Amino acid sequence: MTTFVAPDGTTLAYRTVGVGDPLVCLPGGPMRDSAYLDDLGGLGAHRTLVILDPRGTGRSAVPADVSTYRCDRMVDDVEALRVHLGLDRLDVLGHSAGANLAMQYVTRHPERVDRLALVNPSTRAVGLTATAALREEVTRARAAEPWFPVAAAALDSMVAGRSSPDAWQAIGPFFYGRWGPSAQAHQAAEAGQRNDEAAQIFAADGAFDPPATRAALAAHRGPVLLLTGEVDLGAPPGLIAQLAELIPHAELVVQAGAGHYPWVDDAEAFTVPVAAFLSLHRGETRR
Numbered sequence: 429m430t431t432f433v434a435p436d437g438t439t440l441a442y443r444t445v446g447v448g449d450p451l452v453c454l455p456g457g458p459m460r461d462s463a464y465l466d467d468l469g470g471l472g473a474h475r476t477l478v479i480l481d482p483r484g485t486g487r488s489a490v491p492a493d494v495s496t497y498r499c500d501r502m503v504d505d506v507e508a509l510r511v512h513l514g515l516d517r518l519d520v521l522g523h524s525a526g527a528n529l530a531m532q533y534v535t536r537h538p539e540r541v542d543r544l545a546l547v548n549p550s551t552r553a554v555g556l557t558a559t560a561a562l563r564e565e566v567t568r569a570r571a572a573e574p575w576f577p578v579a580a581a582a583l584d585s586m587v588a589g590r591s592s593p594d595a596w597q598a599i600g601p602f603f604y605g606r607w608g609p610s611a612q613a614h615q616a617a618e619a620g621q622r623n624d625e626a627a628q629i630f631a632a633d634g635a636f637d638p639p640a641t642r643a644a645l646a647a648h649r650g651p652v653l654l655l656t657g658e659v660d661l662g663a664p665p666g667l668i669a670q671l672a673e674l675i676p677h678a679e680l681v682v683q684a685g686a687g688h689y690p691w692v693d694d695a696e697a698f699t700v701p702v703a704a705f706l707s708l709h710r711g712e713t714r715r
Contacts (some may be wrong), residue, residue: 429441429442429443429481429487430442430443430444431487432508432509432512433508434483434491434504434505434508435504435508436491436492436493436496436504437492438483438488438489438490438491438492438496438505439488439489440480440481440482440483440488440489440505440508440509441480441481441486441487441488442462442478442479442480442481442509443462443479443481444476444477444478444479445467445472445476445477445479446467446471446472446473446474446475446476446477447472447473447475447476448474448475448476449475449476449519450475450476450477450478450513450515450518450519451471451475451476451477451478451519451520451521451545451706452478452480452506452509452510452513452518452519452520452521453465453468453477453478453479453480453520453521453522453523453526454480454482454506454520454521454522454523454526454527454529454530455479455480455481455482455485455523455524455526456522456523456524456525456526456527456548456550457482457485457524457525457526457621457622457623457627458482458499458524458525458526458528458550458626458627458630458631459482459484459485459497459525459622459623459624459626459627459630460482460485460618460621460622460623461481461485461486461620461621461622462479462480462481462482462485462486463486463617463621464614464617464618464621464689465479465523466691468521468691468698468699468702469690469691469692469695469696469698469699470691470695470699471691471698471699471702471703473699473703474699474702474703474706474707475519475703475706478509478513480505480506480509482502482505482626483496483497483502483505483626484497484623484625484626485621485622485623485626486621494625494626494629495629495632497623497625497626497629497630498629498630498631498632498634498635499525499528499529499532499553499630499631499635499636500532500634500635500636500637502529502532503529503532503533503536503537506518506520506529506533507533507536507537507540510540516540517539517540517541517542518540518541518542519541519542519543519544519545519706520533520534520541520543520544520545521545521546521547521702522544522545522546522547522549523547523548523549524547524548524549524550524662524663524688525550525552525630527546527547527548527549527550527551527553528549528550528552528553528631528636530544530546531546531549531553531554531641531644531645532553532636532641534641534644534645534648535553535637535640535641535644535645538644538647538648541648541650542650542651543650543651543652543653543705543706544648544650544651544652544653545652545653545655545702545705545706546652546653546654546655546671547655547656547690547702548655548656548657548660548662548663548688548689548690549654549656549663549668549671550662550663551663551667551668551670551671552631552635552636553636553638553641554638554641554642554645554671554674555636555638555639555642556667556670556671557667558663558664558666558667560587562664562666562667563661563664565664565666566602566658566659566660566661566664566665567580567583567602567661569658569659570601570602570659573601573607575601575607576601578598579598579599579600579601579602581598582594582595582596582598582599583595583598583599583602586599597615599661600612600615602659602661602687603615603660603661603662603687603688603689604687604688604689604692604693605657605658605659605685605686605687605690605693605694606685606693610692611689611692611693614689614692642674645674645675646674646675646676648675651677651679651705651708652675652677652678652679653678653679653681653701653702653705654668654671654672654675654678654679654680654681655680655681655682655683655690655698655701655702656668656681656682656683656690657682657683657685657686657687657688657689657690657693658682658683658684658685658686659685659686659687660686660687660688661687661688662688663688665682668680668682679705681701683697683698683701684697686698
């Protein structure tokens with residue numbers, strides 16, 4: 429792990445994996461230790477992954493002012509990382525809630541972003557939400573799975589406002605394309621990786637300005653990849669297609685049979701399109 433200091437004095441940590449040009453990776457959760465990203469299915473064979481632990485997670489310090497957990501406030505952390513790395517421009521990958529931070533960074537510092545990869549992105553930053561119908565499309569596709577009755581009942585209870593820790597565990601299979609040992613181990617690690625206090629603040633009032641973010645994405649001239657899983661409950665393909673409509677020339681990839689963690693479901697099916705996107709556009713000038 430390597431550290432740097434954010435503008436408010438908080439010491440933040442990141443790790444590097446792989447070879448080649450740097451790719452800054454922003455984890456989701458929100459506010460989850462970046463360990464869950466691992467090496468993104470071997471993506472480090474194509475790029476040097478610079479994987480940030482958000483403040484208050486992993487090996488990054490807890491800030492003195494907890495209001496800095498708010499998504500828009502953490503844009504300063506990404507900019508401080510860019511300066512620390514000595515880069516004029518960044519290639520950025522944001523997963524899940526981390527995509528909100530990536531989009532906020534584009535909004536605040538459009539001149540600093542080249543390639544942008546949003547993986548299973550949360551869309552709160554642009555004011556899009558998944559409808560019940562969109563979520564039903566992906567859950568209905570899992571009806572033949574042996575775990576489905578228990579998971580579906582738990583999901584129904586959560587929708588009805590009766591969520592519990594047991595319910596969150598029960599719906600875990602909906603976030604993976606294959607509910608096998610790898611997926612189960614990945615989910616089991618989550619409890620010790622998330623800062624729940626920080627997660628409550630991440631999307632607090634004022635965290636997002638959807639009109640400004642939509643305008644920034646519409647004006648962005650760098651290449652953009654949107655990738656989600658075919659059966660992702662968190663970022664259903666229909667929702668990500670709506671996000672694609674907001675970003676001119678965005679490339680949309682739906683990974684077959686994958687859930688919210690596509691590199692866990694099928695590493696090769698994930699890394700091939702992401703690496704191709706990064707390689708294809710390497711050295712491309714802004715239009």
